[in-house]
Amino acid sequence: MQAFRKFIRYYRPYRGLFYFDMICALAVCAIDLAFPQILNLLTKNLFLQPAETILSALWYIGAGLLAMYIVRYGCQYFITSWGHIMGARMESDMRQDLFNHYQRLSFTYYDRNNTGEMMSKLVSDLFDISELAHHGPENIVISTLKIIGAFTILMFMNVPMTLLLLAVTLIMVVFSLGKNRRMHRIFMDNRRKIAAVNARVQDSLSGIRVVKSFANEEVECEKFDDCNRSFLDSKTDSYKIMGSFHAGNSFFQGLLYTLVLVSGGYFIAVGRLEPMALAIYALYIGIFLNPIEVLINFTEQFQRGYSGFKRFMEVIQTRPEITDSPDAKPLAHVEGHIVYDHVSFRYGNEAEVLSDINIDITPGKTVALVGPSGGGKTTLCSLLPRFYDVTGGAVLIDGQDVRSVTQQSLRSAIGIVQQEVYLFSGNIRENIGYGKPGATDEEIVAAAKRANIHDFIQTLPEGYDTFTGERGVRLSGGQKQRIAIARVFLKDPKILILDEATSALDNESERFIQSSLEELARGRTTIVIAHRLSTIRNADEIIVITPDGIRERGSHAELLKRDGLYAKYYNMQFEGLN
Template identity: 70%
Template structure:
């Protein structure tokens, strides 16, 4: 019932539209039921009178019927137009809610789920919701009115024949329920399989440069072919069940007409039913059968919509790992004193990544984290803005536990420059302004100058309005990195995290970026994760972290004199450079 209560919740903003739609639906149903009753009135009363009287009554009936069908036209227009608009608005609300929920979910959710599947839930799964939201209550309401109304009038014409009709209808309902259970499972499988197709497409297209560089187009084709065929098998299974469902119900409808014909003929022969009554009875059978036919066809739509909405609610009800406390306070003003206090961390179902780590960073100081991959350097940095929460211990900023402050104020206080820079499809101006959406042009240009990218931008045909392409495909790695640095300059945070910010760059780009980073780190508390040890010589403290925890800590000169792990890493890097230069 939680699924249904959640679905009904989306009708609340459109209650007036919804109830007006149901009112119009009831008017349409009453008008449809009226015609056989008018015919019954004419055949049993009016047509037995004089021609003059018949003509007079027919004139009145014609005017009345025209008025009724005029009202029906207006109501049907409202149902078709505004009923669908209501459904589309509800679908839009659901899509907005799902997108906003995706924004709230923590990194661990994205670690476990594929982007293509999430896109499928956001787009494909909600396609059928609009029709379900509109036609669901309306179809059930109209069909219920028509079935009850026509059934009552059928009883009025012939109780015996109607009871026989009811038995056949009952068998039809039992068959429909049985088939409906099968359809529910197969349509849910359809959703899962098309999500798999979307995931495969997204994965392949996102990595298209890698695919082409390895000439693995055929491998990707085969992988997609597998996902595509699985979806095809699921669709074929659904069509087989639908074929049985629709053909079976068609058979029962034929049985209903056969029952009316045979039983009606029998009762006429018996003398308990007039021929004219059978004609009117046949008209009501059409009205009785029409809503049943509508419900049969609606079942497919319902199962598709329900399957999509079920997957939607499963995601909406996913509780984010990172939650803000109800009494959380803003982190302000921020000086930048950072303490990792006895911090431990493990990913879901994985081994321990950090174990009882203690680090103190004074405001305005720079601390560098070095060591082999997998030691937990990036994870440690991710705990500061609460991308993940500690498994044990605490992370403090200016003496406040980061779990006790609002997420917005916490993350606004921290600027991050990573190795893998993400640029949004749009202009250079848009991407720099992402650090401060309301920034002026002067502020954007100043940030670009500080990041040593202004001259390059002005050399482009479009200047700051130049399009960067998807993920910044039209720019080099160094250019994207400097735009990312400009973005952080514009944000102007008191705390800075540099995560392998120069490790993938050539020497010339690194020189430009290193100069920009030195300007960026001035008067900010900075944590640097680096493999290139030449970039961290001036750090106030260097901490060597391995899978066994903190191994060494101290200044560059101190660690070299200790002749430990840091000295080993340093010598390996610079002996290699010496060999290249001598070679």
């Protein structure tokens, strides 16, 4: 019922369309029920009159029936066109809600879930929901009224025959409900299997350069074949149950016609039914059976739509782990004073990554974090913009706990340049402009100049309108990095995080980009994660972090004099010492 209430909510913006759709459905139902009765009345009355009377009345009868079916045409057109449009709009609303919710979910959700499966929920699942949204109420209303109307008329025509009809119908309903439960399980399995196919495709195509570099195309084909065959097996099971479902119901429908013919013949023989009445009765049998068949087919559609909606609701009901507190206030007038106050952190139930970390960074200063992989350097930086929340202690900016301010204002005050640059599909102007939505061309050019990328962009045939390719594939690592730096220049944050921003570049690109980074860091509170220690010699403080916590801290010169872990790393890089 909770899922049903959630589903009904999406009809609210389209109440007018929905109500008129139901009115049209009622009109179609009434017209279909009326024709056999009109035929019955004409047969018993008008068609027994003289030829002149019949011929004079036929014009009026024909005109009336034509008008009736013109109305039916208009109603059927509205149901088929605007009813589907209503369903498509509801699908669009659900897709937008799901995408918006994806944007709100925390990093932990993306750590646990596959992008391909999320895409499946966003695209294929919602299509069947759209069909359910349109056909569900319409099929239920029309079919229910036709069944009730036809059954009532049949009872007036012949009670014993209709009771036999009811008995077979009840058996058919019990049969359908039993098959329906199995169909629900199989269709849910279909959803999971096609999501796995989508996940495999997304993973393989995203890593296509790695695949080809290792000549592992056959390996990927085998992996895809496994999940593809698993989906095929699931679909095979679903078609088998659908086959027995539809064949069984077709058998019961044939049984109904057989009973009507046999029992009707009996009642004609004993004088309790006229042959013409049996013909009219057979017409109503068709009207009675057709909505039953529609409801039976709708059962399959319902299971597909409902299983998709359940998967949709699983995501919608997932609560973001990082949320603004009810009394959160915007972070205003940022100076950039950062304090890690006895900070501890662990991922879920895993062992602690950080334990009792204390760091104080005054405004405008640069602090470098170095140490072995797995020491928690990136995690420490991720706590500042609240990509994750501390499990102990607090992270403060200008004396305010980051959990007490709005995420939007917090992250607007922080610029991040990472080792792996992500460029969106689009042109260079759009990618730089991402740092400040609505920025003017002059502002974008100014940011590009400060990042030392403007001259290169000018050499391109289309300049700032040059398409970057998916994930910036048409640009070199250094070019992508400078676009990312320009993006942060445009954002103009007071706090800067440089997460191994030059570690993947060659020496020449590193020197070129290092000057851009130094320009970017000027006047900003900066946290630098670096494996290349040459890039952090001028840092105000260098902190050596290991899995056991902070081992050393001080300036470059102080740490070399101490001849500890930092000096060991430095000597290994620059003097080849062991």
